[in-house]
Structure formats: C-alpha cells, structure tokens
Amino acid sequence: MNLGILVWSYLKAKPLNTALNSLLLALGISVIVVLILFSRQVEEKIQSNAKGIDLVVGAKGSPLQLILCTIFHIDFPTGNINLAEAEKIARHRLVKKAIPMALGDSYQAYRIIGTNRDYPALYNAELNEGKWFEKELDVTLGAQVAALTGFSVGDTFASAHGLSAGGHEHEEHDFVVVGIMKPTGSVLDNLILTSVESVWKVHDLAIDYISVGDTTQKASTLVPTVAAGDSTIELTSLLLQYRSPMGAIQLPRYVNQQSSLQAASPAFETARLFTILGVGVDALMVLAYVLIFISAISIFIALYNSLKERRFDLAIMRTMGATRLKLVFTILAEGISLTLVGTVAGIFLGHAVVWSMGLLIEEIHKTGITSFVLYQEEWIILAGSLLLGVLCACIPAWQVYRTDISKVLAGN
Amino acid sequence: MVAVKNLSFSYPHAKPILFPDFELGNGEHVLLLGDSGSGKTTLLHILGGLLRGYTGSVMIDGTELSGRSEQELDHLRGQKIGFVFQRNHLISSLTVKQNLQLAPYLAGVSAGPDRIDEVLAHLSLTNQQNRSVLEISQGQAQRVAIARAVLNRPSVILADEPTSALDDKNCERVINLLLQAASETKTALVVATHDQRLKSIIPKHIFLNSTT
Numbered sequence: 001m002n003l004g005i006l007v008w009s010y011l012k013a014k015p016l017n018t019a020l021n022s023l024l025l026a027l028g029i030s031v032i033v034v035l036i037l038f039s040r041q042v043e044e045k046i047q048s049n050a051k052g053i054d055l056v057v058g059a060k061g062s063p064l065q066l067i068l069c070t071i072f073h074i075d076f077p078t079g080n081i082n083l084a085e086a087e088k089i090a091r092h093r094l095v096k097k098a099i100p101m102a103l104g105d106s107y108q109a110y111r112i113i114g115t116n117r118d119y120p121a122l123y124n125a126e127l128n129e130g131k132w133f134e135k136e137l138d139v140t141l142g143a144q145v146a147a148l149t150g151f152s153v154g155d156t157f158a159s160a161h162g163l164s165a166g167g168h169e170h171e172e173h174d175f176v177v178v179g180i181m182k183p184t185g186s187v188l189d190n191l192i193l194t195s196v197e198s199v200w201k202v203h204d205l206a207i208d209y210i211s212v213g214d215t216t217q218k219a220s221t222l223v224p225t226v227a228a229g230d231s232t233i234e235l236t237s238l239l240l241q242y243r244s245p246m247g248a249i250q251l252p253r254y255v256n257q258q259s260s261l262q263a264a265s266p267a268f269e270t271a272r273l274f275t276i277l278g279v280g281v282d283a284l285m286v287l288a289y290v291l292i293f294i295s296a297i298s299i300f301i302a303l304y305n306s307l308k309e310r311r312f313d314l315a316i317m318r319t320m321g322a323t324r325l326k327l328v329f330t331i332l333a334e335g336i337s338l339t340l341v342g343t344v345a346g347i348f349l350g351h352a353v354v355w356s357m358g359l360l361i362e363e364i365h366k367t368g369i370t371s372f373v374l375y376q377e378e379w380i381i382l383a384g385s386l387l388l389g390v391l392c393a394c395i396p397a398w399q400v401y402r403t404d405i406s407k408v409l410a411g412n
Numbered sequence: 413m414v415a416v417k418n419l420s421f422s423y424p425h426a427k428p429i430l431f432p433d434f435e436l437g438n439g440e441h442v443l444l445l446g447d448s449g450s451g452k453t454t455l456l457h458i459l460g461g462l463l464r465g466y467t468g469s470v471m472i473d474g475t476e477l478s479g480r481s482e483q484e485l486d487h488l489r490g491q492k493i494g495f496v497f498q499r500n501h502l503i504s505s506l507t508v509k510q511n512l513q514l515a516p517y518l519a520g521v522s523a524g525p526d527r528i529d530e531v532l533a534h535l536s537l538t539n540q541q542n543r544s545v546l547e548i549s550q551g552q553a554q555r556v557a558i559a560r561a562v563l564n565r566p567s568v569i570l571a572d573e574p575t576s577a578l579d580d581k582n583c584e585r586v587i588n589l590l591l592q593a594a595s596e597t598k599t600a601l602v603v604a605t606h607d608q609r610l611k612s613i614i615p616k617h618i619f620l621n622s623t624t
Contacts, residue, residue: 001510001513001514001516001517002517005510006506006514006517009503009505009506009510010505012505013504013505312501313503313504316495316497316501316503317503317514317518318462318486318489319460319462319489319493319495320489320490320495320514320515320518320519320560321486321487321489321490321491321515321518321519321520321564322486322490322518322519323483323486323487324482324483324486326518405462406457406462406463409453409457409462409497410453410454410457
C-alpha cells in the first residue's frame, strides 16, 4: 500500500467523473498545445524562408500576396513584370543581388519555379544526387517533391498549367529530372526548380525573345541567354538583397515609383501577417483558458463532493493512525493526479491533432510543420497543471485538516 | 494496559459525564454497558485519543494520553490501538487485502512480510482477499475489520457495537474471533455495546450511568 495505490483506487472508484474531468482539462490544454506548435513553427518557418531576402519586387497588387506567393509559395502571383523593367531595378547601385523568378506551372500542385542558381543558394541547398538544372527543361527537385512523386534522376514529366493540381497539361514539352536536392527544412523542399527559359518555353514564349548568340548584343543580367533590354518577355518577380542598409530606405520608394511595379518587404509583411493571425490565435487562447477554468471548477467540485462522501472514510483512516497531514497529502495528490492525467492527455492530444492535420491537409504537410517537437512552453503547462491541482485540492484539503473525527464517527 | 482515573468529559451546553475508574491488564476483556447517551462512545473515543479536552487521567500501555498533541495521539493510535466499529468502516474503493495493507501504511509502521496473510488465514478470509469490500457480506466485513484492528498487534482494541448489526450466528462467530485474535497478541479489549448476547461471553462488565 502506498499513496499512489490509494489515490488511484479513489480515482478508479469514480471512472466517469475522473474521465470527464480529465477530458475537460485535456481539451483546454490540447488547444493551447496546438496553438503553440503551429504558431511557433510557422514563425520559425517564415523567418527561415525569408532569410536573406530583403525586398521582393513584383506586379502591383497586394504586397502580402506578393510575399506569400514568391517567398512562401502559397498564394498566387499578383501579375507579371517586364524583364526590361526588372533589369533596371537589378542594376540599381544599392542592389547586391537580384534573383529572377518565373512562375506559372506546377506538377501535382508542386510549383515549378523558373529561376537561377542563386535561389537555392539562398537556403544553402545541396544536391543529394544528379546535378543542378542547366539546359532548357532541366529540373532539380526539392527533397519532398522527389520523395512524394517517386521521381529519380532521368525521369520526365509534363507540367500542368497553373499553380494548383488539375490544370491543363503542357504535353508537348516534357521536363527532365537532372538532380534532387537534400532536405533543407525550407520551402525549397516542395519546389521544382528550373531555368527561367524553361518556363518561357513551355508557354511557347521562347520564339519571342531575342537570344544572345554570337551577336554583339549585351546579355541580360537576370537571364544571361536573353538580350538586355528585351521588353517583350516577363518575369513574375524579383528577389533582392541590399548592398547596404541604405537600400531599405531608398529602394522601396524607387521601385514603387515605377508605374507597374511594387516592392514588398518580407519582414514588414510577415509582421503584418502575424498581427492578423495573432487576433485569431488570441481568441483561441481565450477559449482554451475558459475550458481550463471550467475544468478546474469541475475538478474542485468533484474533490469537494467526493470528500463529503468520504468524511467517514477519512475519519476511519485517522483511527488507524493516519496523521492529518498524511490525509491532506492524499487529497492534494488526488487533485494533482487528476490535473496531471488531464494535462498529459491534453499535450498528447494536441500533438496528435497536429500530426493528423499534417496527414489530412496537404498544405500543412508541405509547410513541414511537425508534431514531433516539444517546446519549453509545454513543460511550463505541465508545471502549471500541478499548481492547478494543488489549487483545486486546497479547500477540500483544508476541510480534511480541521475535521473533528470523533464527531464524524459518532454521527454515523 | 488501560487505566482510567477521575475521568470526566463535557460536551458544550451539556452536563459533564463522569466515568468510573477502572483498570485492564494484558489480554483482559471488558464489556462497556449502558443506555444510549450514557457516554459509551465518548469513553471509547477518549481511550482512543480521538477526543481531547477531558479532565482526569487515561493511561494506555504506560502512556498518559491527557495533554498530548493531536499528532502524538495519531502516532499512539497507529501503534497501540485498534478500532472496530458497528459497520461501514472499510474503505470501499479498496479490496479486502488492500484494506489490511492500509493499516500499517497509515500508522507508519511495517507489518512484516507474512503478517497480512497470517491474519487473513486466521480469520478465514484468504479466499476473499482480492474481492472488493462492497461485494462481501456484513459478517465477512466485520471479520475484515477485526483483521485490520489486530494487524499492527495493538495493546488495546476498542470495539463500538461490533456485533449489533449481525444475526445470532454471525454475532457469535465474530465475537469469538475477536476474543481469539485479541488473546493471541495479548491485547486488551474494550467492547462498548448494548447487545445482550455478549454479556455471557465477556464476564467483566463496566456500567455507565445515564446522566439524565
């Protein structure tokens, strides 16, 4: 016999009460855990994905949309920008690096990004096998894309028009897989990288541009195979790195003055996104705390009631030599066990929810949000639940402490 | 083992109850008789250290109880005193055996490895040991209570109407087991009752006079 067996026997004697109380608490805790898992990981992902990108230039429209589309690859492009205009920006003296980006096609909802080698270099991507895209229609796959499509080097596929699954297929031009990247933990894992020219080619824009052959024409800084100043062809956006902090002051204004262009700062837009999401997160947090508060009351009432029924039991225990402190300790242990069971179940449930959402919702799976991490906050929740147990058991324990055993025994 | 001298106790707003002096030796048994309200339960509670605030002297196994703190009395109770009540005094969420295991745990003593099995066998409860106490009969429950009371080898067992809820057959069996268990550990026995059936079995009687 020990404290554990005694407390467990009491909890077991009222299985429905115990289950209800644990469940209530578990629900509240799981909402908090899900929110923590999501918001922390989304924040981490956003920061790591936006790392090294100071400014995004694209067609006029919603700046947030531009950021979501070109950095996180979840929204649709705001439109196209003229290559000649993009070049003008790229040549600005405050621009250290400009990475072109051409979107338009996808394969099974994985986006095909026309860009250059600077783009994977942003995320320090390395090759797992094969080589980087070079020729037209060469593609290098993100690790996740390769894993889920089962493609290996040498395979070919036809892209679909549009950025979501089910678009019209460009059957006449097959892409060739020439390489597969190692996992980076970034958005790159879900992308199919190719050259800008490849994207133009599948859209039959190839015939329009003036290619740089042995002519005397200067090559474009963004797409070297194309003559500089070609105004007939378009990109989706441009990712910029500043040469100096001055860029942050001058470049956005400079870009926005161009009639058809806009500049969006990833740092600013993601902060704005957090503010918008934050309202929802806060609302859910309030709901979670209400649930926890109700479960605390429920646990308190359960302990209080069961104590009334057990007054005689407790008096008997005193006749067997139990000190008041021992009984107080038993009641506290009962409260703590209840909250502990609920909390552990809640943390488990929260992780299970995130895990199953990852399985069911493709977008979540793609973001790489995992349920297999424990954040420090979860330990704080666990410690808090112990405190909650003590709080709920406080009044009942105090009553046990001052019970007059002789009166209880004589009264029965 | 038990010595009571000049003992009186008064409940608030009531006349004080005066108790007769008496002494009990090792393994001696006594029947505490009197009408309801004469103070039988009160005396048992005082002897067991459950009630304080009396005047006079109460000695249990050489220890004076009056003036002791609640915690000291708890320890004394666990080590030297066993209680048997009329009914409902087993912990219902536990099994028969767990109820016995509770006694040394709560008293903070060690029962010894075979003591519980020995007591169970002695009171013919071995077959019932894993049953819930809610499933056993009143007679069996009373035997479990006796087993629990003698488990820690107390100096005194205080029994409050231990047989009043039982039929004749069970009454005889239970009281005999109680006497037998008590004599084995040389335990003094104080039985408070108005059960006439016990008068012939325990010859030494103490009468409490009603105060009204």
